[in-house]
Amino acid sequence: MKTMNILVFSLLCCLSSKSVLSSSDHYNAIFNFGDSYSDTGNFLITGALAYPEIKNLPYGETFFHHATGRCSNGRLIIDFIAEAFGLPYLPPYLAVAEGPPVRMGVNFAVAGATAIDASFFSAQNITLWTNDSLNVQLGWFKSLKSSLCTTKQECDEYFKKSLFLVGEIGENDYSFSFLFGRTIEQLRPLVPQIVGAIIRAVSILIEEGAVNLVVPGQLPTGCFSLYLTLFQSANESAYDPKTGCLKAYNALFKYHNNYLKQELQKLREQYPHARVMYADYYGASISIYRTPKFYGFYGGALRACCGGGGPYNYNNSASCGNPGSTACEDPSAFVDWDGIHLTEAAYHFVSKRLFYGGFTSPPLLS
Structure with a gap:
């Protein structure tokens, strides 16, 4: 069995992210909504006041060799998806909003963005990085739409050949709440509201003409070094013996994912003409926490x-890019980049599993 696993993984590694997929699986454009897991520069363009470290190296050091606004050392899952379909990397919306139409896709994601509107958190005295929530990003899309197509028939034809990614989004709704002292017990009842915001966004996009949509779930955030450092426990039973991750936090994110899957099924029944795909980021990545080597x-x-x-290697007073922090010599040997984001190598691993490993349902490739 172990030999078979090695063979399968070797095959996946040989499938280069640069190779363009068959014409039957081809899209002419990609539109992405989300947070720092897929932001390609919007937060940087706003000034990145809450997280200025991403303006400089070592962010972006591995592939782009300069900081791009991506919260990693290199490419993100959205970059590997664009490569796979032979499309250029998605420009951030704020860089092209006033320019000529960008017909091959745009990225609306903003680092720190929440699924629920920012006003909800400010009412609870929770400070966010940005007010550019999922609702704001949808507004940007609607503003851009008129430059991409005019008549309903033209829009239908254009968006029929476009891929929409709604997320990952929602992780910040939990994380900022945790950082401001909220507990798992307090946040669990919030799951339907967070998922509801995502579902409403998907519904709006379908009504606007989207046909092919990917909706990712949450990563196993209880494995991230920020969580392991800030929410560490003296109780050994708090940790998963197979991974070393915080069990209760991962249980919350699994609950979110299961709830999201249930709601997506209702959407499929409501919009049978649309192809609504769930991307299992948790399932695609958890194995590297069990056996990373x-x-x-x-x-x-x-x-x-x-x-x-x-x-x-997470210190809140000396986080990545700040004085007192250092970057490892070989980021490809690590899963965790800076405590809350993954390395390019880990994102590459997850993206290959989404394409070829059966972690997108229905499959991303028809």
Whole structure:
């Protein structure tokens, strides 16, 4: 069985992200909504006041060799998806909003964005990085739409050949709440509201003409070094013995994912003409936390590549890019980049599993 796993993984590795997929699976454009897991520069253009570190190296060091506004050392899942369909990397909306139409796709994601509107959090005295929530991003899309097509028939034809990604989004709704002292017990009842915001966004996009939509779930955030550092427990039973991740936090994110899947099924019944795909980011990535060295992550999965020391190399007062922090020599050997985001190598691993590993339902490739 182990030999078979090695063979399958070797096959996946040989499938280059640069290879363009068959014409039957081809899209002419990609439109992306989300947060820092897929932002390609919008937050940077706004000034990145809450997280200025992403303006400089080591962010972007591996592939682009300069900071691009991506919260990683290189490419993100959305970049590998664009490569796979032979499309250019998605420009951030704020860089092209006033320019000529960008017909091959646009990225509306903003680092720090929430699924629920920012006003909800300010009413609870929770400070966010940005007010550019999912609702704001939808507004940007509607503003851009008139430059892409005019008549309903033209829009239908154009969007029929476009891929829409709605997320990952929602992680910040939980994380900022945790950082401001909320507990898992307090946030669990919020799951329907967070998922509801995502579902409403998908519905709006379908009404606007979207036909092919990918809606990712949450990653196993209880494995991230920020969580492991800030929410560490003296109770050994708080940790998953197979991964070392925080069980209760991951249980919350799994609950979110299951709730999201249920609501997406209702959407499919409501819009039978649309292809609504669930991308299982959790399932696609959890195996690298169980056996990181098996998949080539010899630096491990729980310790950040870039950070300021401590058991998991995460130090809130010396986070990646700040004085006192250092970056590892080989980010490709690590899963965790800076405590809350993955390395390019880990994002590449997840993206290949979405395409070829059966972690998108229905399959991303028809």
